[in-house]
Amino acid sequence: MQIAQVIVDIPTSQTNNPFSYLIPDNLSGQVSPGMRVQVPFGPRKITGFIVAITDRSEFQGKLKPISSLVDLYPVINQELLELATWMAGQTYSFKINCLQTMLPGGMRTKFKKKLIAKSDQIRDDNPQIFAGQNEVDYDRAHYSSNLLSQILNLQKTDQIKVEYELTIHAKPVMMAAFKRQMTPEALKAESQHVRSNAIAQQHLLKLLLDHPDEQFLQSKLNQKGISSSTTRVAEQRGWIKKTQVRQIRNPFLRSVKKSQPLKLNADQQAAVSQINSATSTKQNQIFLLEGVTGSGKTEVYLQSIAHALSLGRTALMLVPEITLTPQIVGRIRSRFGDQVAMLHSALSNGERFDEWQRINSGQAKVVVGVRSAVFAPLTNLGLIIIDEEHDSSYKQADNPRYQTRDVAKWRAAYHHCPVVLGSATPSLESRARAMKGVYRLLRLPHRINRHALPHVSIIDMKIEMAKHHSALSTALSTAISDRLAKHEQIILLLNRRGYSSFLMCRDCGYVPRCPNCDISLTMHKDTGTLDCHYCGHKEPIPRVCPQCHSKRIGHYGMGSQQLEEQVKEMFPTARVLRMDVDTTRRKGSHEAIIDKFGAHKADILLGTQMIAKGLDFPEVTLVGVLNADSALAFPDFRSSERTFELLTQVSGRAGRADKTGEVFIQTFNPDHYAIQLAQTQDYERFYATEMRVRHDGKYPPYYFTVKLTGSSPNENQTAAEMYAILNFLKANLSKMAIILGPTPKTITRINNRYYYQIIIKYQNEPHLKAVLDQVLLKSQKKQRHGLQIAIDNEPLDFM
DNA sequence: AGCACGCCGACT
DNA sequence: GTCGGCGTGCTC
Numbered sequence: 001m002q003i004a005q006v007i008v009d010i011p012t013s014q015t016n017n018p019f020s021y022l023i024p025d026n027l028s029g030q031v032s033p034g035m036r037v038q039v040p041f042g043p044r045k046i047t048g049f050i051v052a053i054t055d056r057s058e059f060q061g062k063l064k065p066i067s068s069l070v071d072l073y074p075v076i077n078q079e080l081l082e083l084a085t086w087m088a089g090q091t092y093s094f095k096i097n098c099l100q101t102m103l104p105g106g107m108r109t110k111f112k113k114k115l116i117a118k119s120d121q122i123r124d125d126n127p128q129i130f131a132g133q134n135e136v137d138y139d140r141a142h143y144s145s146n147l148l149s150q151i152l153n154l155q156k157t158d159q160i161k162v163e164y165e166l167t168i169h170a171k172p173v174m175m176a177a178f179k180r181q182m183t184p185e186a187l188k189a190e191s192q193h194v195r196s197n198a199i200a201q202q203h204l205l206k207l208l209l210d211h212p213d214e215q216f217l218q219s220k221l222n223q224k225g226i227s228s229s230t231t232r233v234a235e236q237r238g239w240i241k242k243t244q245v246r247q248i249r250n251p252f253l254r255s256v257k258k259s260q261p262l263k264l265n266a267d268q269q270a271a272v273s274q275i276n277s278a279t280s281t282k283q284n285q286i287f288l289l290e291g292v293t294g295s296g297k298t299e300v301y302l303q304s305i306a307h308a309l310s311l312g313r314t315a316l317m318l319v320p321e322i323t324l325t326p327q328i329v330g331r332i333r334s335r336f337g338d339q340v341a342m343l344h345s346a347l348s349n350g351e352r353f354d355e356w357q358r359i360n361s362g363q364a365k366v367v368v369g370v371r372s373a374v375f376a377p378l379t380n381l382g383l384i385i386i387d388e389e390h391d392s393s394y395k396q397a398d399n400p401r402y403q404t405r406d407v408a409k410w411r412a413a414y415h416h417c418p419v420v421l422g423s424a425t426p427s428l429e430s431r432a433r434a435m436k437g438v439y440r441l442l443r444l445p446h447r448i449n450r451h452a453l454p455h456v457s458i459i460d461m462k463i464e465m466a467k468h469h470s471a472l473s474t475a476l477s478t479a480i481s482d483r484l485a486k487h488e489q490i491i492l493l494l495n496r497r498g499y500s501s502f503l504m505c506r507d508c509g510y511v512p513r514c515p516n517c518d519i520s521l522t523m524h525k526d527t528g529t530l531d532c533h534y535c536g537h538k539e540p541i542p543r544v545c546p547q548c549h550s551k552r553i554g555h556y557g558m559g560s561q562q563l564e565e566q567v568k569e570m571f572p573t574a575r576v577l578r579m580d581v582d583t584t585r586r587k588g589s590h591e592a593i594i595d596k597f598g599a600h601k602a603d604i605l606l607g608t609q610m611i612a613k614g615l616d617f618p619e620v621t622l623v624g625v626l627n628a629d630s631a632l633a634f635p636d637f638r639s640s641e642r643t644f645e646l647l648t649q650v651s652g653r654a655g656r657a658d659k660t661g662e663v664f665i666q667t668f669n670p671d672h673y674a675i676q677l678a679q680t681q682d683y684e685r686f687y688a689t690e691m692r693v694r695h696d697g698k699y700p701p702y703y704f705t706v707k708l709t710g711s712s713p714n715e716n717q718t719a720a721e722m723y724a725i726l727n728f729l730k731a732n733l734s735k736m737a738i739i740l741g742p743t744p745k746t747i748t749r750i751n752n753r754y755y756y757q758i759i760i761k762y763q764n765e766p767h768l769k770a771v772l773d774q775v776l777l778k779s780q781k782k783q784r785h786g787l788q789i790a791i792d793n794e795p796l797d798f799m
Numbered sequence: 800a801g802c803a804c805g806c807c808g809a810c811t
Numbered sequence: 812g813t814c815g816g817c818g819t820g821c822t823c
Binding site for chain 1: 817818819820821822823
């Protein structure tokens with residue numbers, strides 16, 4: 001007897017091990033590992049993933065059979081099944097969550113529970129439940145406890161039936177298609193009978209006679225003026241036969257011209273040949289490709305991918321979330337054409353599903369995508385590239401909290417292929433590994449065509465603010481006027497959305513705060529609301545101070561909206577474009593703004609971080625960073641690294657073509673090393689300085705770290721539980737482990753939950769994994785009291 | 800997750 | 812005496 005081992009869709013530690021189910025005769029031979037199935041689980045039906053098929057089970061009790069199949073083919077291959085097991089352990093999360101993360105959104109299953117009255121009498125006797133319908137959706141939240149017990153009773157007395165309806169959002173698009181049914185002779189005869197003014201019918205007959213073996217899509221026929229009503233008539237008369245054809249949605253909006261490999265300089269050539277030789281010899285080598293902006297990293301990627309393809313293998317290229325702009329995808333597609341699949345968050349569920357299908361079926365050989373694309377079901381991988389490897393979007397913020405780099409390394413080890421980590425400003429972790437020889441360092445120290453780096457000036461805003469209260473320093477506004485006069489373009493960067501403006505009463509100092517979170521509300525002039533960026537709470541902007549009724553309540557701080565207004569006021573003739581979370585929310589608007597600015601239909605582009613990365617505008621000769629320190633102000637050990645990265649990156653935006661660029665960095669900390677060293681783009685000295693800071697502070701990469709966050713609606717309970725965990729950790733870890741906390745988080749209350757955290761820093765703790773697994777297990781029992789524990793292995797920040 | 804079983808307070 | 816509160820454990 002064949003038995004399926006199933007990871008069921010119930011996120012608890014008890015279900016981290018598979019449950020055994022019998023494979024019924026009617027399904028035998030059809031099931032294989034990686035398929036999803038519907039199984040009985042207690043009184044309910046749920047979905048699960050088959051992870052193995054065995055001929056015996058450890059389980060002593062009676063086995064139930066699988067109810068039905070969700071998939072007709074495996075959606076998770078053997079490699080990814082193994083990866084899920086590793087990842088669950090690595091990230092302290094449940095296997096089921098890892099498996100689900102690997103599938104494109106929209107392929108996830110949802111159950112709808114339905115109540116069905118067994119007779120009209122029963123329906124009419126229970127109007128509160130059925131409201132005259134024979135079948136209703138069951139929604140627990142909508143029923144009173146009285147009604148719930150009533151439903152339970154009806155169920156026990158077998159008067160109603162409960163059904164579980166499975167829904168999957170992503171479905172293939174089917175399109176009607178038609179094939180000739182009659183012989184050409186018969187069709188000719190038909191055309192005699194058709195009225196001469198039935199133009200569409202005549203047209204269709206002619207098409208069928210001219211192309212007797214073609215399959216006509218309805219969409220194609222529509223273009224020729226043959227509507228579905230015509231085809232319906234034709235079908236009735238037996239001219240044609242209707243079938244359904246699967247359509248692949250095409251997320252690539254524009255076609256691209258084919259491009260040829262560029263000539264490499266010596267450094268690029270050296271990098272490409274080392275990577276290619278690792279691919280050829282199936283070496284699981286990790287490369288750190290360090291190259292300043294404009295040094296031609298992308299061409300190295302492209303030629304390494306080409307080599308992997310030439311060996312009949314596939315390639316995966318990962319890019320940061322906001323970088324996946326048409327500019328980059330276009331370059332990849334122009335080289336590799338339709339072999340490229342793209343996976344990113346701007347795709348609709350349907351588009352993502354279709355792209356995933358093209359990968360799973362082996363049609364697509366190159367995948368370009370964001371974080372989650374690291375799970376692309378490519379087989380026979382020959383190369384994995386992670387561009388801008390230091391980028392924070394590679395770490396998933398919620399469960400499973402995986403680091404894309406680590407998943408990529410696991411997959412590369414599985415496939416015996418190289419990984420290329422590329423960056424102008426590598427993370428300290430990666431660079432330190434390269435120095436130790438764990439990774440191989442490849443360098444591209446020169447800008448292509450020997451363009452000079454832009455001239456960077458640092459402006460001390462302490463001095464500026466003593467003179468005036470404008471967001472733009474005198475030097476920067478003079479430079480803007482100058483560029484506007486020369487018809488050159490300008491980028492203004494406002495660091496961080498959180499720096500946006502808030503409301504304050506000038507008489508009593510009252511600041512409106514979120515009722516659910518410990519944070520002040522942010523002003524949004526366009527919607528006329530005060531918003532909380534943590535829980536989404538919104539309220540209207542008050543005209544008078546709610547506390548002292550003064551009318552002198554106004555905004556403080558500088559958001560991108562205010563900046564836009566100020567810039568327009570100062571330079572009334574300039575065409576200004578703003579790009580931030582608010583203006584790019586709509587699908588395609590990000591692209592539209594980039595296109596517009598690229599076509600020089602605007603003079604000034606202002607916005608947040610998202611304009612700093614990956615964009616290439618040759619006409620930009622001036623970049624202004626308005627508040628370089630706001631990242632520095634964060635109470636976190638990575639804030640210097642973040643600041644240096646950002647400043648280096650934006651500076652690279654200026655003067656890429658034949659015009660030399662100029663960069664102004666406005667700051668209140670002109671002497672800070674992250675700002676000083678960004679001025680000269682001196683990564684080497686930054687690395688050395690920052691490593692010393694990390695060493696002295698016992699931070700990564702010198703120490704490994706784990707962050708434990710506990711939260712509950714009751715602050716005292718949260719604190720008490722975290723102290724209990726602290727004691728448990730102290731008792732079970734070595735004396736060498738550094739345990740910090742518990743401390744309330746920077747924003748202690750979010751959505752009426754109180755957050756406390758413990759940080760563990762360690763160099764060698766062989767039992768850590770086992771100890772933390774126990775913490776997690778114990779906390780499961782306490783979850784009923786509202787306590788939640790999250791374990792973040794190697795967190796990006798300590799906040 | 801959700802449902803059943805089990806042990807203590809206010810009701811016909 | 813019982814109905815029902817929700818605290819605990821299990822689901823192949």
